[in-house]
Structure formats: structure tokens, C-alpha cells
Amino acid sequence: MSDPVNLLGLDAEGLARTCQGWGEKPFRARQLLRWIHQRGEADFAAMSDLAKDFRARLAASACVRPPAVLQDHTSSDGTRKWLLDVGAGNAVETVFIPEAQRGTLCVSTQAGCAVNCLFCSTGKQGFSRNLEPAEIIGQLWWANRALAKSAADARPDASSGAPSPVSGPVAGAAAGAERYISNVVFMGMGEPLQNYAATLVALRLMLDDNAYGLSRRRVTVSTSGVVPMIDRLREDCPVALAVSLHAPNDALRDQLVPLNRKYPLAELMAACQRYLNDAPRDFITFEYVMLDGVNDSDQHARELLSLVRAVPCKFNLIPFNPFPNSGLRRSPDARVRRFGQILLDAGVVTTVRKTRGDDIDAACGQLAGEVQDRTRLAQRSSRTIAIAELR
Numbered sequence: 489m490s491d492p493v494n495l496l497g498l499d500a501e502g503l504a505r506t507c508q509g510w511g512e513k514p515f516r517a518r519q520l521l522r523w524i525h526q527r528g529e530a531d532f533a534a535m536s537d538l539a540k541d542f543r544a545r546l547a548a549s550a551c552v553r554p555p556a557v558l559q560d561h562t563s564s565d566g567t568r569k570w571l572l573d574v575g576a577g578n579a580v581e582t583v584f585i586p587e588a589q590r591g592t593l594c595v596s597t598q599a600g601c602a603v604n605c606l607f608c609s610t611g612k613q614g615f616s617r618n619l620e621p622a623e624i625i626g627q628l629w630w631a632n633r634a635l636a637k638s639a640a641d642a643r644p645d646a647s648s649g650a651p652s653p654v655s656g657p658v659a660g661a662a663a664g665a666e667r668y669i670s671n672v673v674f675m676g677m678g679e680p681l682q683n684y685a686a687t688l689v690a691l692r693l694m695l696d697d698n699a700y701g702l703s704r705r706r707v708t709v710s711t712s713g714v715v716p717m718i719d720r721l722r723e724d725c726p727v728a729l730a731v732s733l734h735a736p737n738d739a740l741r742d743q744l745v746p747l748n749r750k751y752p753l754a755e756l757m758a759a760c761q762r763y764l765n766d767a768p769r770d771f772i773t774f775e776y777v778m779l780d781g782v783n784d785s786d787q788h789a790r791e792l793l794s795l796v797r798a799v800p801c802k803f804n805l806i807p808f809n810p811f812p813n814s815g816l817r818r819s820p821d822a823r824v825r826r827f828g829q830i831l832l833d834a835g836v837v838t839t840v841r842k843t844r845g846d847d848i849d850a851a852c853g854q855l856a857g858e859v860q861d862r863t864r865l866a867q868r869s870s871r872t873i874a875i876a877e878l879r
């Protein structure tokens with residue numbers, strides 16, 4: 489008998505095709521989407537409006553299987569992090585950042601990363617493998633369920649600091665179902681545009697009104713600059729785009745982001761301009777890790793302004809999050825402020841990324857080197873996190 493098909497990793501089209509293969513009507517796909525993603529149901533027996541024989545068929549030939557959770561930590565500021573098992577000693581992380589008006593989930597797309605940026609601990613660990621669509625969307629599926637459960641458990645005691653649902657309408661939310669996640673950012677481990685097919689399936693599910701119903705403007709793909717795939721994303725599924733820039737010229741960016749040697753800045757800027765023709769937002773967000781004495785001088789800021797002259801953009805300055813043996817230091821706060829002021833004075837909206845979840849070490853890829861040795865994970869001292877919202 490063949491392995492059961494994991495329905496969690498199928499978008500509307502994939503589910504319709506699978507249902508058709510079973511001789512079922514296409515609307516079954518919509519029903520399944522709603523059960524699995526809106527209601528977070530993994531047990532076919534509980535899907536009460538499906539015919540009994542269809543449920544029996546599902547139980548025999550399909551499953552809804554998210555990655556297993558190895559760890560679940562909540563920080564004192566409400567930031568919550570899950571470490572998920574993706575097999576063969578690999579684990580990836582997902583981080584939830586609650587704020588007054590929204591809840592943001594930061595998802596991973598690969599175990600490790602092949603781009604190998606100088607300042608990134610995910611990159612330093614090398615590339616293990618691409619995540620499957622079910623492993624990417626499974627992060628959102630899991631987080632939704634876990635947050636709803638925590639809220640339900642805490643209801644008798646409203647002062648417990650449990651998550652509260654995001655206010656305002658969340659399209660696609662089932663009647664009566666509360667949603668805690670209003671935004672998703674692809675800023676966890678891995679380069680989403682080097683795992684394009686799986687990222688696309690996950691994006692389509694995030695946007696589907698029968699699944700998570702998120703607005704395109706509230707889903708952000710962050711890339712180190714895989715130029716041809718930026719164009720593919722524009723054609724297939726334009727969502728908000730963040731580009732990890734980190735340097736104002738090719739000589740420096742070649743060192744910091746080795747992918748720059750393949751897709752240099754002129755090509756990257758042109759791809760950003762093309763993207764804006766179809767993007768749901770009218771600007772690109774440029775991320776810029778602030779590295780002491782490396783890319784943080786006044787001159788670098790001015791050079792940056794001339795580089796992005798033709799690209800409507802906002803800047804998000806990220807204080808470097810140190811890790812052992814990186815050989816790099818975070819720019820002092822005053823330097824970050826001064827750098828940001830130069831951009832602001834030239835009329836470019838610039839934010840400095842807040843740090844959240846300090847006590848659970850919830851940073852982008854910061855678990856990277858540790859997943860093979862889980863005992864050390866528990867003992868680690870706090871470091872700062874640099875995941876936050878794009879405004």
C-alpha cells in the first residue's frame with residue numbers, strides 16, 4: 489500500500505486534484521481546506537459534514553500531519569517559539585510575536601541555508617534540506633491551534649497573559665473562530681526563494697479564504713536576492729517583499745551575502761523595480777543588519793541612498809544578533825541612530841528593529857548551531873532577538 493498522502497501540504501488545486509483522483513466532487517476540496525486549516529482539525533472522523541464513506545476513504549489513504557514539536561517556549565513579553573522536528577536530527581523554529589493590533593508569525597522554509605551569509609548562524613550551519621509544503625504551512629497550522637488552546641485554557645483567568653485574538657476582520661476566519669495570527673513573515677531559517685515550489689504552496693494556502701485568508705499585504709517574503717525567483721513570485725503570487733540588502737556596493741555585499749556574486753546589486757535593484765509593478769504594497773522593505781565597523785558608516789548610508797534612488801522603499805535596520813565565533817559585533821545604538829537619521833533626512837522611512845523574546849532566544853536562525861545538541865539548548869543563556877514587524 490502506498491504511504492498516506494499528507495493533505496496538510498496541498499493547496500486548493502492540489503486537494504481538488506486529489507479528490508478528483510478519488511472520484512469525489514471538487515467542492516470536497518473546499519470542505520477539507522476549511523476543516524484542516526480554519527478549524528485545525530486533523531482527525532477525519534470529526535469532519536462531520538463529510539459523507540461516512542468519504543471519511544473512511546480519507547482514513548485509509550490520507551493524513552493531516554504537521555511536524556512534531558520538540559520545544560515550546562513563551563517569553564515574558566508574550567513572544568512564543570516552537571522548535572519543530574523535521575527529521576534526521578534537523579529542527580527548525582517558528583516564532584509568534586503578539587502586539588496590540590496584530591499577531592505575527594515568523595516561519596522557516598529550510599533546515600539550514602545554502603546562501604551562507606557571513607553574519608547568519610543559519611548560514612553557518614550549512615544546508616540540510618528544503619522543507620516540504622506541509623512542514624512550512626504546518627508551522628502556521630500548529631501555531632494557530634496552540635494559541636487558540638492557550639487562550640481557551642486561560643479563559644477563566646483573564647489576567648494570565650494568554651494571547652488575545654487580533655482585532656479587526658481576518659478574512660476567511662470561520663464564523664466564531666478566533667484568529668491570533670494576522671501577519672506572516674518568511675524570516676525564520678532558510679532562503680524561501682531557494683525552496684520556491686514549497687513556499688508557493690504555503691503562500692497560496694495562507695491567502696486562500698477557505699484556509700487562512702490572510703491579506704497579501706500581511707504576508708512578507710524575505711529574500712537575500714534570488715533575482716529570477718523574485719520575478720517568478722511577482723508572476724505567481726505577489727505578496728509583500730523584503731530584501732536583505734546589508735551593503736551599499738557589490739564589493740562589500742559580495743563578502744556579506746555571497747549570492748551577490750551571482751546576482752549583483754544592479755540586477756537586484758532592477759528586479760525590485762519590476763516587482764513593484766505587481767506588488768500589493770507600493771514599496772520594498774530593505775533589511776540591513778548593522779555590523780560594527782563593517783557596513784555602518786555615514787558614507788555607507790549615503791552610498792545606500794544613491795543605490796536605492798529609483799526604488800520606492802523603506803529601511804529596516806537590524807541590530808546584529810551575535811553568535812559564538814561570528815567575529816562580528818553589533819553597531820552601537822548611537823551609530824544605528826545616526827545611520828538611520830541620514831536615511832530619514834533624505835526622506836526614506838526607516839525603522840530600527842525592536843528586540844523581542846530576549847529570554848527565550850527567539851532570533852532568526854539563532855538555534856541553528858544548537859539543534860544537534862538539545863541539552864545545550866535548554867541551558868543557553870539569553871541573547872537578543874531581532875525579529876519584529878515590518879511596518
Ligand code: SAH
Nearest residue numbers: 608675678679710711712732775808809852
Ligand atoms: N533568507 C532570507 C530570510 C531569512 S533571514 C533572508 O536572508 O532574507 C531573515 C533576516 O534575518 C534577514 O534579513 C537576515 O539578514 C537577518 N539575519 C540573519 N542573521 C542575523 C543576525 N545574526 N542578526 C541579525 N539579523 C540577522
Ligand code: SF4
Nearest residue numbers: 601603604605608611
Ligand atoms: Fe540564508 Fe537568510 Fe541566513 Fe543569508 S541571512 S544565510 S539567506 S537564512
